[in-house]
Amino acid sequence: MLSAFRKYLLIPRLIRLSSSAPKDPLTAWDTYWGNVRSTGAAGDVLWDSGSDHELEGYLPKFSVLDQSLPIVDVGCGNGSFTRSLARHFPHALGLDYAENAVERARLESDGSTTASYGVCDMTVPDASRTVATALGRAGYSGDANVFIRGVLHVLDRKGRAALAANLLPVVGQRGMVFLAETNFPGTPVDYVTHLGATKDSIPAPLEWAIRGLPMPGRFGAAQRRKAFPAADWELVEEGEASIETRPLSNPSKPDVIPGYFAILRAR
Numbered sequence: 001m002l003s004a005f006r007k008y009l010l011i012p013r014l015i016r017l018s019s020s021a022p023k024d025p026l027t028a029w030d031t032y033w034g035n036v037r038s039t040g041a042a043g044d045v046l047w048d049s050g051s052d053h054e055l056e057g058y059l060p061k062f063s064v065l066d067q068s069l070p071i072v073d074v075g076c077g078n079g080s081f082t083r084s085l086a087r088h089f090p091h092a093l094g095l096d097y098a099e100n101a102v103e104r105a106r107l108e109s110d111g112s113t114t115a116s117y118g119v120c121d122m123t124v125p126d127a128s129r130t131v132a133t134a135l136g137r138a139g140y141s142g143d144a145n146v147f148i149r150g151v152l153h154v155l156d157r158k159g160r161a162a163l164a165a166n167l168l169p170v171v172g173q174r175g176m177v178f179l180a181e182t183n184f185p186g187t188p189v190d191y192v193t194h195l196g197a198t199k200d201s202i203p204a205p206l207e208w209a210i211r212g213l214p215m216p217g218r219f220g221a222a223q224r225r226k227a228f229p230a231a232d233w234e235l236v237e238e239g240e241a242s243i244e245t246r247p248l249s250n251p252s253k254p255d256v257i258p259g260y261f262a263i264l265r266a267r
C-alpha cells in the first residue's frame with residue numbers, strides 16, 4: 001500500500017491527464033464513447049464489468065417495483081445494464097445524451113427485441129416528452145420504472161435536481177426509480193489510488209476516464225435528499241451498494257467502488 005505521502009506524488013500526473021479533458025461535459029462524453037474500442041471485462045470502459053453480478057444483487061430489491069411496466073435506463077452508456085434489464089421487464093429503453101454511446105448500445109444490442117435506445121439529455125425541460133415518445137415507439141404509454149446507475153454522481157447539483165424533476169411524469173403513480181451510484185468517501189487521489197493508480201502506473205481504463213471525462217463527485221443519502229425532495233418523492237428503501245468496475249487488479253474479478261442505492265416513488 002502507498003504511504004500517506006507517496007499517494008500524493010500522483011497529483012501532478014492527475015492534473016496533467018485531466019487537463020486534456022474537454023471542458024463541455026457533453027463533448028467529453030461523446031468523444032469518450034466515440035474513442036471506445038471494446039467494452040466488457042477486458043474493454044476500455046471503467047464501469048463496465050462485463051458481468052451481470054452487480055445487477056443480480058439488485059434483483060431482490062426490484063420486487064417492490066411493478067415489473068409489468070417498462071423500465072427506462074437513464075444515462076445508459078453502451079447499454080450493458082439496459083440489455084440485462086430487458087430480461088426482467090417487458091421492455092427496457094436506454095437513453096443517453098451522447099450519440100456515440102447510443103450508437104454503441106444499439107450495435108451491442110443487435111438482435112434484442114425488448115431493448116431500444118434513444119438520444120436524450122435528461123436534464124433539459126422537455127426530457128419527459130422525449131421519454132414518452134421513445135416509449136410510444138416501443139409500444140408503451142403511461143407510467144414506467146426508471147433505472148439510473150453511475151449518472152447522478154457525474155452531474156452537478158443543478159443537473160441532478162433537473163434530472164430528478166424530469167422523472168416525476170415518467171414514473172407517474174405506478175412506476176418507481178431505482179438508482180445506484182458511487183459514493184466514495186475520500187479525495188480524488190484516494191479514489192484513483194483505490195482503483196490501483198500509483199505514481200508510476202494507472203490502469204488503462206482508469207487513465208482513459210481521467211484523460212477524457214469531467215472529475216466525478218459522489219452521490220449518497222445527502223445528495224439524494226437534495227435532488228429528490230421529500231415534497232415530491234417518497235423514499236421506499238436506501239442503503240449501501242457495491243459498484244463493480246471492469247477487472248483492474250485481478251483479471252478474473254471486478255474491482256468494487258463503495259456505492260449507494262435508493263428506491264423512490266412519486267408522491
Ligand SMILES: C[S@@+](CC[C@H](N)C(=O)[O-])C[C@H]1O[C@@H](n2cnc3c(N)ncnc32)[C@H](O)[C@@H]1O
Pocket residue numbers: 029030047048074075076077078079080081095096097098101120121122123148149150151154155
Ligand atoms: C458513468 S456512465 C454510466 C453508464 C451506464 N449507466 C452504466 O452504468 O454502464 C454515465 C453516462 O451518463 C451519460 N450522461 C451524463 N449526463 C447525461 C445527461 N444529462 N442526460 C443523459 N445522459 C447523460 C453519459 O453520457 C454516460 O454515458
